[in-house]
Amino acid sequence: MSVDWSWTADHADELATLTLSHLQAALSAVLLGLVISLPLAVLAHRVRPLRGLLLGLSNVLFTIPSIAVFVLLLPVSGLTRTTTVIGLTIYTLVVLLGNTVEGLDSVPARTKEAAEAMGTRPLRTLLTVELPLALPVIMAGVRIATVMSISLVSVATYIGDGGLGQLFTDGFQRDFPTPVIVGVVLTLLLALVADALLVTVQYVLTPWTRRQRSA
Amino acid sequence: MNRRTLLGGLLATASVPALAACGGGITSLDGGGAGGGGGSSKGGVTIGTANFTENQVLGYLYAAALEAEGVKTSVRPNLGTREILIPALKGGDIDLLPEYQGALLHYLDPKAEATEEGEMQNALAMALPRGLQILPYGRAEDSDAFVVTRDTAKEYGLKSLADLAKHDGELVIGAAPEVKKRTVGAVGLKDVYGVEFKEFKSLDSSGPLVKGALRKGDVDVANLFTTDTDIAAERWVVLTDPKNLIPGQHVVPLIADRKADSTVRKALARLGALLTTRQLTELNRLVDKDKKDPKDVADDWAARHGLTRK
Amino acid sequence: MYELFKDLGAWLVSGEQWTGPDGIGHRLAEHLQYSLLATLVAAAIALPLGLLIGHTGRGAFVAINLASFGRALPTVGLVVLVFLVSGLSMWPVYIALVALAVPSIVTNTYAGMTAVDRDVKDAARGQGMRAHQVLFQVELPLALPLIMTGLRLALIQVVATATIAAYVSFGGLGRYVFDGLAQRDLVQVLGGAVLVAVVAVVLDLALSALQRALFRHRPAQRA
Numbered sequence: 001m002s003v004d005w006s007w008t009a010d011h012a013d014e015l016a017t018l019t020l021s022h023l024q025a026a027l028s029a030v031l032l033g034l035v036i037s038l039p040l041a042v043l044a045h046r047v048r049p050l051r052g053l054l055l056g057l058s059n060v061l062f063t064i065p066s067i068a069v070f071v072l073l074l075p076v077s078g079l080t081r082t083t084t085v086i087g088l089t090i091y092t093l094v095v096l097l098g099n100t101v102e103g104l105d106s107v108p109a110r111t112k113e114a115a116e117a118m119g120t121r122p123l124r125t126l127l128t129v130e131l132p133l134a135l136p137v138i139m140a141g142v143r144i145a146t147v148m149s150i151s152l153v154s155v156a157t158y159i160g161d162g163g164l165g166q167l168f169t170d171g172f173q174r175d176f177p178t179p180v181i182v183g184v185v186l187t188l189l190l191a192l193v194a195d196a197l198l199v200t201v202q203y204v205l206t207p208w209t210r211r212q213r214s215a
Numbered sequence: 216m217n218r219r220t221l222l223g224g225l226l227a228t229a230s231v232p233a234l235a236a237c238g239g240g241i242t243s244l245d246g247g248g249a250g251g252g253g254g255s256s257k258g259g260v261t262i263g264t265a266n267f268t269e270n271q272v273l274g275y276l277y278a279a280a281l282e283a284e285g286v287k288t289s290v291r292p293n294l295g296t297r298e299i300l301i302p303a304l305k306g307g308d309i310d311l312l313p314e315y316q317g318a319l320l321h322y323l324d325p326k327a328e329a330t331e332e333g334e335m336q337n338a339l340a341m342a343l344p345r346g347l348q349i350l351p352y353g354r355a356e357d358s359d360a361f362v363v364t365r366d367t368a369k370e371y372g373l374k375s376l377a378d379l380a381k382h383d384g385e386l387v388i389g390a391a392p393e394v395k396k397r398t399v400g401a402v403g404l405k406d407v408y409g410v411e412f413k414e415f416k417s418l419d420s421s422g423p424l425v426k427g428a429l430r431k432g433d434v435d436v437a438n439l440f441t442t443d444t445d446i447a448a449e450r451w452v453v454l455t456d457p458k459n460l461i462p463g464q465h466v467v468p469l470i471a472d473r474k475a476d477s478t479v480r481k482a483l484a485r486l487g488a489l490l491t492t493r494q495l496t497e498l499n500r501l502v503d504k505d506k507k508d509p510k511d512v513a514d515d516w517a518a519r520h521g522l523t524r525k
Numbered sequence: 526m527y528e529l530f531k532d533l534g535a536w537l538v539s540g541e542q543w544t545g546p547d548g549i550g551h552r553l554a555e556h557l558q559y560s561l562l563a564t565l566v567a568a569a570i571a572l573p574l575g576l577l578i579g580h581t582g583r584g585a586f587v588a589i590n591l592a593s594f595g596r597a598l599p600t601v602g603l604v605v606l607v608f609l610v611s612g613l614s615m616w617p618v619y620i621a622l623v624a625l626a627v628p629s630i631v632t633n634t635y636a637g638m639t640a641v642d643r644d645v646k647d648a649a650r651g652q653g654m655r656a657h658q659v660l661f662q663v664e665l666p667l668a669l670p671l672i673m674t675g676l677r678l679a680l681i682q683v684v685a686t687a688t689i690a691a692y693v694s695f696g697g698l699g700r701y702v703f704d705g706l707a708q709r710d711l712v713q714v715l716g717g718a719v720l721v722a723v724v725a726v727v728l729d730l731a732l733s734a735l736q737r738a739l740f741r742h743r744p745a746q747r748a
Contacts, residue, residue: 068718160294191597
């Protein structure tokens with residue numbers, strides 16, 4: 001098995017398009033996942049009985065094979081990017097919801113009490129005290145969810161989407177290893193770069209964690 | 216049959232195929248007739264293709280023919296099976312689909328009896344759901360074949376599909392999963408020839424799985440396409456079809472009314488009249504064996520046959 | 526939706542659906558075989574590796590980053606790649622599933638080992654325990670909860686992903702998902718998906734019961 005480099009060079013444009021499309025699907029899913037999990041996590045954090053239910057549900061969703069989710073969405077959103085993004089979002093929830101709840105739990109009760117004693121309203125406490133302090137744990141979840149989504153996008157090739165995943169089905173049908181190898185390598189690189197960028201984002205967003213470390 | 220109605224219900228835009236047969240389904244009366252009607256390709260045409268090489272080649276050939284007439288196109292390769300593509304065509308995710316006469320007819324009407332090309336064309340027009348139409352069929356044909364290796368043919372004395380019935384419950388058939396439920400497939404083989412297989416193995420459409428399984432002996436009978444050059448290369452035996460289970464499978468464009476204007480009709484008719492089975496077979500080979508892109512292969516062919524932007 | 530679930534009920538209880546080579550019974554057995562064998566092989570590779578890295582402290586970088594690499598690896602691509610090398614065989618399925626399971630187990634085993642209190646290890650050595658005794662009688666029992674977490678996570682992922690076997694012509698519950706896709710038979714797809722989820726949840730509960738049973742003896746008391 002060898003890589004046909006001239007094929008790779010000839011398809012640079014197509015590879016770039018597929019990579020971007022791949023990234024767009026994964027990032028959309030993580031963003032949508034965050035938008036859904038943040039309020040749910042606050043709810044699960046505050047209302048104890050809901051906590052087990054929500055976390056349990058996201059865990060069960062995680063056990064459903066992703067191909068099945070994409071297919072079952074076909075009557076709803078057809079052969080579109082929307083189907084891919086909704087499907088991927090479902091899998092980000094298990095990590096994003098779990099980590100956000102854990103992050104909120106990790107904020108010391110005394111800190112919240114202090115904020116309330118100073119007359120800060122609950123919503124403001126949440127936004128300016130709790131969420132920022134929970135950020136490192138939330139960001140750890142975002143990193144995992146992003147890498148996982150990038151890997152999972154390719155499954156959508158079975159419903160005609162899937163970004164770089166299209167290289168897998170193409171190579172499979174034609175007994176042609178080059179696109180498959182290139183697809184795997186690009187997926188890994190994309191995950192690596194996205195993860196590194198998120199580490200940087202986290203570094204910028206949470207200056208206090210740096211000060212603590214250097215102190 | 217419960218499932219069928221259920222699926223219909225799930226599709227917001229679905230219409231029951233049988234209703235179309237009550238009238239209004241005839242192509243030329245259905246809007247979008249030559250030169251008129253509601254269809255317009257102004258906004259561009261999205262061509263969907265199924266999950267096998269030839270359909271992608273045809274998709275890019277359609278694109279080349281349309282582009283030559285100034286119609287903007289985009290091709291969505293490898294979307295899946297007919298069962299997935301036709302609802303997508305009705306739902307608006309795609310506008311145009313390279314189809315095959317007999318297979319499409321049996322999908323729409325499993326009891327259809329037409330076998331001659333003209334008859335099938337009429338039957339198709341009747342069976343199509345509202346909003347979709349077929350255009351004139353092309354010269355090129357790609358039929359279904361049920362093949363066995365020479366050894367298997369000798370061992371079981373197989374020459375025709377009828378011979379399969381002599382070995383009820385002994386043979387394993389390999390085909391794409393959808394063929395299990397298709398008339399031109401396991402259902403028809405049972406109804407028409409009385410063949411009962413030992414097992415149906417879900418593989419792929421004339422792809423690496425079904426051919427690999429036939430070579431290895433994992434399956435005895437394989438469903439392949441007649442345009443697959445491996446049949447001749449491997450000297451596999453195509454079982455004859457004395458009872459005409461397998462209908463003619465000329466390539467035919469299936470299009471949504473909304474896009475079927477006279478430019479599109481003319482462009483695809485011209486392509487259909489030019490492309491031969493032999494040429495299509497060769498284009499498939501270039502993609503599968505020489506690892507050329509279906510788009511490049513299609514564009515080359517179109518350029519050589521004068522289908523270029525004037 | 527209601528219709529879909531009603532048909533699912535009919536699909537699941539029909540006797541015909543449970544028998545024969547394409548019956549639920551057979552597909553379930555295949556799915557369990559792929560999942561359990563792959564997880565066992567992965568554990569046989571990953572447990573010693575994680576223990577070794579955790580015990581010696583060498584290769585920690587690998588242990589920490591392996592999980593991330595494992596999450597990034599696209600299973601479909603790996604399956605196709607191995608298929609193109611091996612042809613029609615079970616190799617693509619098993620290699621992909623083992624590759625999926627190994628990182629979770631290594632990383633969690635390593636994490637469990639590093640969580641063991643250094644004082645406890647020192648005390649054990651001070652009592653004259655040899656290196657392997659410290660590993661097997663002190664560190665391993667204390668690291669067990671996290672090791673089990675890694676195994677459970679790996680098993681859940683493997684059960685869900687074993688669906689892919691059907692893509693390369695094999696069986697398991699994925700057969701219903703891939704065949705249902707090709708035939709646009711959503712009941713079959715849903716049936717396959719629900720069965721996979723049930724298998725994953727049941728196996729997870731079984732492992733967690735096993736974990737509880739193991740922890741009835743407190744390792745610290747034994748040491």
